[in-house]
């Protein structure tokens with residue numbers, strides 16, 4: 747088969763896969779797992795806030811490491827953006843398909859096996875998207891953060907959370923994240939082959955544990971800041987660790 751025919755056949759296989767409902771569910775599961783991987787790594791990085799002595803330095807070094815490791819930050823940004831775009835597109839298309847398949851709603855809609863998490867997937871997803879936009883403006887660009895200093899995440903978080911409404915917003919968003927991850931992790935285990943969820947309590951327990959650990963692990967930082975747990979501390983930076991030296995001025 748000539749190379750162009752082979753390429754055309756692969757493109758049409760990918761298109762067929764994407765157009766099928768199962769294909770979209772697999773895309774949602776795989777991109778969701780990429781998101782979970784990012785979230786766990788990010789949470790572990792944030793928990794360095796509780797290190798006590800040296801926490802400001804640890805947070806600074808982590809931010810510098812991301813920027814000086816040849817393109818790592820841009821790789822993470824690219825993969826994450828692609829995963830979010832595919833995840834949201836597949837979710838919107840699947841729910842449009844479901845609506846089209848049942849143009850007249852249920853007479854009396856009674857949720858049989860649904861949970862609070864499954865019923866709030868759409869609104870929770872919208873809260874998370876709004877959170878991500880706000881969060882990048884807040885912690886990457888420092889918009890409205892008192893005394894924001896780039897590459898000093900320890901003090902940016904301390905100062906940012908002196909505004910009580912951001913503490914509330916972050917904690918609410920992290921509760922949504924927990925619910926979203928609980929249902930999402932469980933659904934993706936099913937999509938990717940671990941069937942019969944009710945007969946597999948282990949999978950449900952994994953999803954519950956993942957949701958609770960992430961929601962509490964993330965919420966600990968704004969709550970800790972509001973409680974004044976992070977003491978005055980300043981990282982040592984040298985000339986080679988300024989934004990312009992590390993990234994040519996790009997954040």
Ligand code: HEM
Nearest residue numbers: 788792809823881882885886899903916923964965967968
């Ligand atoms: C309480 C929870 C959170 C805290 C305290 C927090 C903290 C931070 C900080 C300090 C930065 C800036 C890092 C730097 O400039 O080096 C950052 C960046 C970021 N965070 Fe979070 N984060 C939280 C939750 C989340 C969640 C749940 C997500 C995604 C679902 C997320 C996604 C991001 C992204 C995409 C960036 C931008 C990275 C970039 O500059 O491209 N964060 N976060």
